[in-house]
Amino acid sequence: MKKYDLLRSGDSIIRVLDIRGDRILMIDCIKQTMPVWLDSELLESYVGCTDGELFEVSSVDVIRDTDALDADQRKIMHERYTMIAPIVSFISDDKMRSKLIGSIAEESKVSKQTIRSYLCLYLSYLDITVLAPKKHQSERELTQDEKNIRWALNKFFYTTKKQSLMTAYTMMLKEKYCDAMGVLSEEYPSFYQFRYFYRKTRKMQNFYISRDGLKNYQRNNRPLVGEGVQEFAPAVGVGMLDATVCDIYLINEEGNLVGRPILTACIDAYSSLCCGYSLSWEGGVYSLRGLMLNIIADKVTWCKRYGISIEKEDWDCDMLPATFVTDMGSEYKSENFEQIAELGVTVVNLPSYRPELKGLVEKFFDLIQETYKKHLKGKGVIEPDYQERGAHDYRKDACLTMMDFEKIILHCMIYYNSRRIIENFPYTEAMIADQVKPYASCIWEWSKSQIGANLINVGSRELMLTLLPRTVGKFGRTGLKVNKLRYHCEGYTEQYLSGGTATVAYNPEDVTSVWVIENGSYVEFILIESRFKGKDFTEVQEIQTSQRDIIKSAARDNLQAQINLAQHIEAIAGSVGTHKDIHMKNIRSTRKREQMKNHQDYMREGVSHG
Template identity: 75%
Template sequence: MKKHDLLKDGNNIIRVLEIQPDKILMIDCAKRTMPVWVKSSVLDSFIGCTDEVLNQTTNFTVTVTDIENLNADQKRTMYDRYTLIAPILPFIADERMRSKLIGSIATEHNISKQTIRSYLCLYLAYMNIIVLAPRQRLDDIKLTQDEKNIRWALNKFFYTTKKQSLMTAYTMMLKEKYCDNMDVLADKYPSFYQFRYFYRKTKKMQNFYISRNGLKNYQRNNRPLIGDGIQSFAPAIGVGMLDSTVCDIYLINDTGNIVGRPILTACIDAYSGVCCGYVLSWSGGVYSLRGLMLNVIADKATWCKQFGISINKEDWSCNKLPATMVTDMGSEYKSENFEQIAELGVKIVNLPSYRPELKGMVEKFFDVVQANYKKHLKGKGVIEVDYQERGAHDYRKDACLTMVDFEKIILHCIMYYNSQRIIENFPYTEAMIAENVKPYASCIWNWGKSQFGAHLIKVSAEELILTLLPRTTGKFSRFGLKVNKMRYHCDGYTEQYLKGDEVTVAYNPEDVTSVWLLENGIYAKFTIIESRFEGKDLIAVQELQTAQRSITKGANQDNLQAQIHLARHIEIIAGSARRSADVSVKNIRDNRKCEQHKRHRNYMEGAKS
């Protein structure tokens, strides 16, 4: 027998707290009364047992891992209770001192002595601090049949995308669970107030939003926003966020006819918020992305100058590609053409669909730009929130700006966004404050470019265009390099023409005059052999080829018929020819001269007559 051992005799379980030669201090673990001294002989019939037997007997399971599952309130309460009894534990064998300490602690903390005794006995019985935590029921809460029916009705009729009301779910529960075959309501059934009480008691907001509105709507509109801002995603310059939006304005062409709403595609640096580049176009997809990438690496002062806008280079000093590009799941961003930009060292990050908050910088850019021009262009083609409602004004009739006019406006809005808009909540560092960096996107960008971790990639326009061109498989043959059913040539590829290998080729769908053989990261230019296709786009060439095949196919039957007629004529003539029994092969040269003299004609005499 040792100190703190558990002993059992029948249903009685005790714990040994102190051992002296003739007596033992023990506590009844089942009754949990205050420790008492007993003679050693009293415990002769007891045998040793384990903590598992104690837990099973008292229906209280204590494990080491339970403390990790406690919430903050439970842990705080547990340690507070242990703090109350800790001064008593060294004097547990001294009944007089023990009682004195219990009284003083009760007075100091304004709680009853019995409460302190309960905590003390509970701890001594199990010798584990976890028992001082607020007691939890270990078995599942057993629901009544009515509660089970209410839970079934809520799951089947309320927590669904049909968005039924609580009263409808209650009515359907009565119909399905509390009516007989004749739909007669039973005498006893839960009231609507009981139904609503159970709903409120068990309601979880996350389950409510997801079940009724869907997971994507929850992630977009309701999920907790507990991130540390965009800087946790982009700690330095060099993370570009790409997206497109349809502008809220109708435009006309040069002749005054309505064209529609343009598409604005932009690249925004996630760290500073600066607009790295943009493109305004009538069509989106990969075409607009090529224009966007070229604008990102363009000299912005030169670009603005062609629109009659003069800017300082410091206000828009972006002429390199961000090393990381963040996109959504749009088809143009997932296409092979755009992913080829990774060959330049750019990393592509595709975000889940319907998660605009993950690229909040570019969404904010669109909001700021459109809010700036819309308030000044009312009545000039700008649409309002009611444009899809019945009887709303037809904003198309107000259109009066061309694409060139609108692009000038967009450029002015971008310049305001970059160099005049104050970023109030930017997380300034001590270094930024020391250098007095102004709270403008362009100033933060210019400062961030020189900092450790900034990652921008310098690339030429030609290299960027060649990288983003669509690719296909070409095949060498004796007739040249065949690409898209056209033949191309370049000096120095004689061996390849003879071997007939298949290769990867980049081509320009807008002009088939040239293609570029891609080999080991190097582009070799091939020019078209068939001059009739020079300067044409791929669609026009394919139409010509299709028309030619159609004409040729239409003449096939006539060609077969002509071959049949030819064969018949040849057979008739050959059949009527005299066949000599013995043909002499001597004097062939003399015979030839004789026949030449017979068939000789003076063509000048025929011309005079």
């Protein structure tokens, strides 16, 4: 018997670690308990053993080739050996061994039992590779209980009903572990097993999507690992459009409650500058037209209309961004808005319920409303509890008109553009060299002159004509017929005579003019029927409808009159006999005699009757 020999007796295998006279320090390689001293006579039944037999009995697969281990396995293997290496030298000294185990455990911030486990494992095999962690094994086949738990989680927990784990557990027992009478069987998994399986297999992405929906996950929970808007807006010229209902109630000039106004805005994705806005009672395409006009307006002149004086550099935006990023709102998908592409603008429609993809405009609304709401409490501003039962009726606090509120909004936007510090803007070296201030207006002004800036200069008339709704007009002898009205323009005689159709832009608010689109240009046609001039399309339709109703109501009387007329004519004609011998000579003299006979002095008759 020598030091480090393996000895076997049945299924028990020990390793000799030290020999002192008749006493032997040994470790049980199967149970892997701490080494103990025994008398050598107690080991007389043990015979020599090989490492192969040890591996076979212990069912341990030791990878002796360290090259077969990956980097993490080798790292952990050496870290574990480093912890126990000082103890191996004092393995025969119980007191010193215990002291070292305690100090190393405290230094390594692991438990003493962990140090003992590593030490016993190494001493049993005397091979450093046994300290390497095992590679993740392929998933074992689930037990029937685990399959039942997985089924219950999918059916009752991972659903939009948002049931609790205890409810899902109870439903599993009801469905899988009860007999036909509903009596619970003797054997069933505990709730702790149920919860353990859930925690072991839970994937947070699946949790959020299954319980809250994909759209909510995309909006509130998805990982934010992108670089930001600079990924698709490397320079100015990408405008993000959206609208919101303001959190305030307004009144009109007479003091009557009107409601909450709609704020529509365009935010440059690169600089976060507010390019333009529209504040109105109407949304949809109407507010978009107002927004487009405001984007290209001179902001100094615009602010003067409200008694606000600003410098041009505070809000120097009078051109359209070449790209508009919108959501799936009906006004943005309408043909009217998509016609703006004729000016060279690209419209990008984002998926619905994805506000994070145009987060700048969403943040703009938050900042603007946070700015004015704290100063307007008690003046119609609504609080988060406005929909709760028993909450204060904020409509009764309304005291501002639309004009008052628009002045406030303008001041908030001026602050947002020219004085709000953008702390997280990704400054370039060129911007730092030029000492660009961290304001949206300064970033915008600097970026406009850089390569890649994509802005379109367009006049207000051309912009509005582009956004007008369109229809098909028909040429005829009576002029160009559009929406059941007739229009005329000099130089189109040939089209009137030959007929044909044309694409026509019309203004629903005033039918006085329409515009025929020819090769990208707009030719104005004037309304022929002057009675409709200055009226909007709805008024004209009402007049035409009323006229048709009147005519339709008289149709029966007209038919009856035609029938009566025919009867009278037939009666008169039937009472007159036929003349077979008609004299054809001296027609002139006959006509003259008849003229003399029937001649009347109308003047004398008029005086006498007067």
